[in-house]
Amino acid sequence: MTHLHRSLERNGVLREFKYLGALVILLDATGEYSSNCIGCPDCCTRTHSDGTVEYYHQMLAAVIACPNKKTVLPLAPEPIIKQKDASKNDCEINAAKRLMPKIRKLFPKRKIIIAADGIYSKGPFIKLLKELNFDYILVAKESDHVNLVNEYIERRVASKAEEYEETKDGLTQGFCWTNNLSLNASHSDIKVNLLNFWEIKQDEEKPHSWIWITNLKLTRRSVCRVMRAGRCRWKVENETFNTLKNQGYNLEHNYGHGKQHLATVFGYLMLLMFLIDQIQEACCPLFQAARNRLHSRTSLWEKLRGFFTNYFIESWEDIWLSVIYGNQRGALAPNTS
Ligand SMILES: [Zn+2]
DSSP states (O other): OHHHHHHHHHTTTGGGGOBTTBEEEEEEEEEEEEESSOOOTTOEEEEOTTSOEEEEEEEEEEEEEOTTOSOOEEOOOEEEOOOTTOSSOOOHHHHHHHHHHHHHHHSSSOOEEEEEOGGGOSHHHHHHHHHTTOEEEEEOOTTTOHHHHHHHHHHHHTTOSEEEEEEETTEEEEEEEEEEEESOGGGTTOEEEEEEEEEEETTOSSOEEEEEEESSOOOTTTHHHHHHHHHTTHHIIIIIIHHHHHSSSOTTSOSOOOSSSHHHHHHHHHHHHHHHHHHHHHHOHHHHHHHHHSSSHHHHHHHHHHHHHHEEOOOHHHHHHHHHHOSTTOOSEEOOO
16 A cells, blocks of 8 residues: 555645645544454454453554545555553554554655544644644544633633634534634643534524634634535545445455454455555546446446456456446457356
């Protein structure tokens, strides 16, 4: 995957993903294996109330995404598995602490914004991001950040926070922001900027509301773009995990656990396969035309499988042209064996 990303960098593809002058990298974890009977030394475990033990592997995915683009580019995932000599289970935040230096090593000079959910908006993780020179846009849950949110409300009541609201085509969007707040009492040295965003649809009474903390300076010009990068986080769930679960990749219906590392290797391979498909979707006109020919990815994979079963395939160009136009010119020779 590193080679593919370096190639995307060299060929200018990553430039097209730039947003807020940076690459936005989204983080989220998902399960890839779970069983009540088969486990291994790498498995994390949880004991249910009826005494049964569940063995599981998860992985932390990091994907490059841009609010203006449908495709996402996954990086190598970090397995969430029991670490060597550890007595406790591994967890998402520890996996992220291992992954962050690897991402910096992959893109040593790039401006990078890490966008992630509320479990990441904690002092030690923000300090690590700062050390590695990453920017961040992180969800801040009110229940986790009582003092921070109170300080924001005090500023808002005293008209010391800026805000505006606008309605367009039945959708009202509001922004309120303030810079330079202390994260919390135990990390008062960490100063963050806070963006509160709300949205009310015409037929709904209650607004949906989000709070993000970021080190990016918030101004009237920047808040909409910061909000879009923050909300982009859903692309890991929607464009990555849902595609991997429901569109023929079979994440969660694992191909096997093996004795120790197989489930993890399958996790890596699945993300590698998804990255190659996403690169083709972003860069290859033949793949794009073949993809448009069929209503879903699953149908495209079925079609490919049929061609591979029934014909000798000399090149990818031949197979994509055959998906688009049919094997009209006999480019594919039938496999009669
Ligand atoms: Zn295992």
